[in-house]
Amino acid sequence: MQDLLNVFKALSEETRLRILKLLEKGELCVCDIVTALGIVQPKVSFHLNALKEAGFLKDRKQGRWIHYRLDDSDFFRRSLLLSVFERIPAEVVVEDRKRLEAFLQDKPSRDNVVPLPDKKRCAGRCK
Numbered sequence: 001m002q003d004l005l006n007v008f009k010a011l012s013e014e015t016r017l018r019i020l021k022l023l024e025k026g027e028l029c030v031c032d033i034v035t036a037l038g039i040v041q042p043k044v045s046f047h048l049n050a051l052k053e054a055g056f057l058k059d060r061k062q063g064r065w066i067h068y069r070l071d072d073s074d075f076f077r078r079s080l081l082l083s084v085f086e087r088i089p090a091e092v093v094v095e096d097r098k099r100l101e102a103f104l105q106d107k108p109s110r111d112n113v114v115p116l117p118d119k120k121r122c123a124g125r126c127k
Contacts, residue, residue, distance in 0.1 A: 003055075007077065010054035011084060015039070016047050020056065020070070021093045022100060024085055027069040032107075036100035056081065 010016055015037065022028060022036055034044050048068055051057045058071040072078045 006054045007056075007080070010050050010056060011080070013047065013050075015043075016051055017084065017088060018093055018096055019044070019047055019051065020081065021085065021088055022096060023057070023068060023070050027067050028100075029065050029067050031065070032100060032103065033068070035103040036096045038099060 018037060019033060022033060028036075030041065030044060030048065033048070034041050037044060048057065048059075052059060052068075055074055055077050056071060057068050059066050059068050061067075070081065072081075
């Protein structure tokens with residue numbers, strides 16, 4: 001019974017529905033979601049945790065970053081999400097998607113990351 005309560009509690013908050021709608025298009029890093037929603041990281045993490053505990057999300061860690069995606073392994077939750085997505089008007093997440101797309105366009109690719117100098121190698125001369 002508690003599992004069912006967690007599922008519906010997770011779906012009863014607008015921010016969580018916006019997060020789910022963003023993740024409908026694929027995996028996102030926490031920083032991507034923060035930018036898209038325009039709210040602070042601790043608040044986003046709180047909502048992501050609630051969705052994960054309810055069984056809607058899977059996560060993976062890559063370095064310091066955590067990436068989230070929809071967990072479609074449970075038929076009940078998957079069909080519930082499809083019904084929810086169908087009922088969320090597109091205009092509700094238009095601004096979220098615009099912010100996300102702008103951020104992703106400006107986000108440096110992992111191939112362009114410049115490594116920090118090795119402080120051992122430069123004997124403390126690096127700043």
